[in-house]
Amino acid sequence: MQIRDADTGIVLGPAGARGRILLGALAARAGQAVPVRQLIEEVWAGAPPAGAPNALQAHVTRLRRLLTVRQDAAGPGRSTVVAGALGYALRPGAGRLDAERFGQLVAQGRARAAADPDGAGELLRAALSLWRGPALEGSRGGAVCDAAAARLEELRLVAAEALYDLCLHGGRHAQIVAELEELTAAHPLRERLNEQLMVALCRLGRPAEALGVYERTRRCWLRELGVEPGPALARRARAIAGHAVPDTAAHAAGLQGAAPDGGGPLSARGLRQEIARLERGIERLSARRGELVGRLEALGADGTVRA
Structure with missing residues (x-):
């Protein structure tokens, strides 16, 4: 979290970790007062020093000084931190x-x-x-x-x-494969990104790799959530296995949102179905966790079963 000069791009601060945390907390609720007690909890990670309110006020003062650098005090884009009965609030200038x-x-x-x-x-x-x-x-x-x-x-x-x-x-699948590979590696449970990668690979004549993406995603879902991925991803895999080249119409519809009763990726019904499926997985994981905790508690310190 940084304050940058709008003209030069130079980072102005904050220099210290607590100043950055304070700026982040205020920016996260920009325009709203954040209670002093909550800011103290945030800045000192639940272990505040003696005189924490005064220390917080000092950090706020330094932050105010940073925000006034190269700003016109009378300009509409001016950002500042204000104090009120409910706490401190960041009032950012328009577009800041x-x-x-x-x-x-x-x-x-x-x-x-x-x-x-x-x-x-x-x-x-x-x-x-x-x-x-x-x-x-x-x-x-x-x-x-x-x-x-x-x-x-x-x-x-x-x-x-x-x-x-x-x-x-728009047929620009070759341009996005590398980005999709990076994002799916970072977010392996993200079904939509994995489906988009499958489509892009298939259109590039790499259906085996596309199906490999599905299998990797499926294993990850089973390992992490205890359930299979959603039906849309499975349908895509079956279509690719059947040598069907994905068209573009579904992607345009996906961006604009499916009809309210269509059950598509952005529809209310589709989202409810996904939520229900995930909740079933969570229930199974919770039951499995309870079982393992019970088995652990039944073991003695030496790993033998208690009488």
Whole structure:
């Protein structure tokens, strides 16, 4: 988490870990007051020093100074930290937060997808280019920053999936294989990304590798969740095994969202089905965990079964 000069791109700070955590927590709830107690918990990881409120105030003062560097005090884009009865709040100037700009570009890209797929793809690329690493890097570890980072990462992956749908729809599958391989390695349980990689590989005349992606994903799901991947991925594998080259229509529909009753990847029914399937897997995993815990408790210190 950093403050950069908007003109030069130079990193202004914060220099210390606690300053970065404070900035991350305030940015995660930009425009909202974060209680002092919660900020103390976040900044000192549950082990605050004596006089923590005063120490926090000192960090806020240093953060304010950083935010005023090269800013016009009367300008509309000015960012600052304000104190109130409920705590401290970051009030960012318009367009000052990367997360805000990212969301705007993604929304614009989705809105243009049907009428101008190429323009929509450029907007989504621009949105994803704002990412310089993991969300809130250097600020994580507390409840506020961890929750915000998970939400932002999900938004990033959804935007990437939308971009790759457009690329597949436009026949640009060769351009995205390397990116998809990297993302599926980092997120092996992500069905949509794995399906997109399968489609791209198949179109490049590499169906055996596409089916290998399915088998790898299936093994990962069974190992981690105790259930098979969803039916859409299985259908894709069967189609590829039957030598069917995936067309582009499904990907355009996937980006715009299926009909409300269509059961597609973005439909309410499809999402409910996936949630129910995952919940069944969680129940099985919980039961298995209880069984193993019981067996562990039945063992003595030397590994023998207690009488």
